[in-house]
Amino acid sequence: MASYNPKTYDAILADMEAWIIANQDYITDFNEGSGVTSFCEAVAQQIEQVYIRGKIGFIKYLPDLPFYAFGFSKKAGTQAAGAVIFSRAVATTDPVTIPTGTLVSTASGIIYATTADGTILANQTDSGSVPILAQDVGVDGNVLPGTVVVMTTPVVGVDSVNNPSACTGGTDEEDDATFQQRFRNYILGLGKSNTYGIQSAAESVSGVRSASVIENFPPVTGFYNITVYVDDGAGNAPPALIADVLAAIKGDGTAANPGYKASGINVQVLAPTKVTVAVTVEIIDTGDVDRTALQTSITTAISDYINNLKVGEDVIVNELVQRIMEVVGVYDLTLTDPPANVSIGPTQIARTGTITVTFYSP
Numbered sequence: 001m002a003s004y005n006p007k008t009y010d011a012i013l014a015d016m017e018a019w020i021i022a023n024q025d026y027i028t029d030f031n032e033g034s035g036v037t038s039f040c041e042a043v044a045q046q047i048e049q050v051y052i053r054g055k056i057g058f059i060k061y062l063p064d065l066p067f068y069a070f071g072f073s074k075k076a077g078t079q080a081a082g083a084v085i086f087s088r089a090v091a092t093t094d095p096v097t098i099p100t101g102t103l104v105s106t107a108s109g110i111i112y113a114t115t116a117d118g119t120i121l122a123n124q125t126d127s128g129s130v131p132i133l134a135q136d137v138g139v140d141g142n143v144l145p146g147t148v149v150v151m152t153t154p155v156v157g158v159d160s161v162n163n164p165s166a167c168t169g170g171t172d173e174e175d176d177a178t179f180q181q182r183f184r185n186y187i188l189g190l191g192k193s194n195t196y197g198i199q200s201a202a203e204s205v206s207g208v209r210s211a212s213v214i215e216n217f218p219p220v221t222g223f224y225n226i227t228v229y230v231d232d233g234a235g236n237a238p239p240a241l242i243a244d245v246l247a248a249i250k251g252d253g254t255a256a257n258p259g260y261k262a263s264g265i266n267v268q269v270l271a272p273t274k275v276t277v278a279v280t281v282e283i284i285d286t287g288d289v290d291r292t293a294l295q296t297s298i299t300t301a302i303s304d305y306i307n308n309l310k311v312g313e314d315v316i317v318n319e320l321v322q323r324i325m326e327v328v329g330v331y332d333l334t335l336t337d338p339p340a341n342v343s344i345g346p347t348q349i350a351r352t353g354t355i356t357v358t359f360y361s362p
Helices: 011-025 034-067 176-188 195-203 237-249 291-306 317-325
Strands: 081-085 096-098 104-108 111-114 119-121 132-138 150-151 160-162 210-220 224-231 269-270 275-283 330-337 348-359
Touching: 011 034, 011 195, 081 119, 104 176, 119 291, 176 195, 195 210, 195 224, 195 237, 210 275, 224 237, 237 269, 275 291, 291 348
Parallel strands: 224 269, 275 348
Antiparallel strands: 081 132, 081 160, 096 119, 104 111, 104 150, 111 132, 150 160, 210 224, 275 330
């Protein structure tokens, strides 16, 4: 494919002067500063800018033209969700209400807002479980238990906050490699009833992070020819998400929305089976970072890698080691579990089990 090479100012000016000389014999003074030279220089500068802007446009927009033609766009990131418990040091006879929209955060500044009212009842020190939602999209919102501990919005009568379980479900904007693979699946699935089409339909649903399609020979559970496994980013598939995926695959029977499955084909949508992967690692540290903080950073790096794998993606030991080695303060390590790559089938998704981080002390 030929490259687009914009003409330079000097080349444009030389062409203009050559054309004028070749097509008339009245103007002969092309010395610097002459009227005709000054005119040609001004025009040549503008033409050069057109060439440069044209090249920038090609570089910036030409790779996206196939996606524009099909109305295909990247998936936006999602916000992590979880739950917290609010506490007070001393139980009193007065209840405390924690209003919706109360802001809480991690020590590192990742902010969440409550999405429902919470209450500490009379003669109690703890509230019930109060749902929270990260204020920004992205995987940074996926944090470990016991890390949402800051009352960003003070509430009278509340002394502390904590998340007893991890916050999950946060995803970054779709990366280029995933976007391009999804587009390839979309193109291959334009016939709709093939497996690429079914997978493309599932992946087009908002809230689906990854999907796999299994053809069942013979049909399972009596009559399901195809099983689709979908993941919402946390390794789950809530009933509402399953219903949306089924609706996308089946369509509504109209010419505008005929669906993707062939006539007579029955489809079921399920959550993948979670395969918990325990990680045991011994660390040789540099001594520059507090070990408690370093342990938290290593645990977070392990969780970020495994908990962001998609349906059917294997856990690769070398990738896990690399993620741990990238943590500031790690000098070397010995990974004993998993001892080898963990193979994950197309009906499964990997998620973290017990993470054990110890430090080598000579």
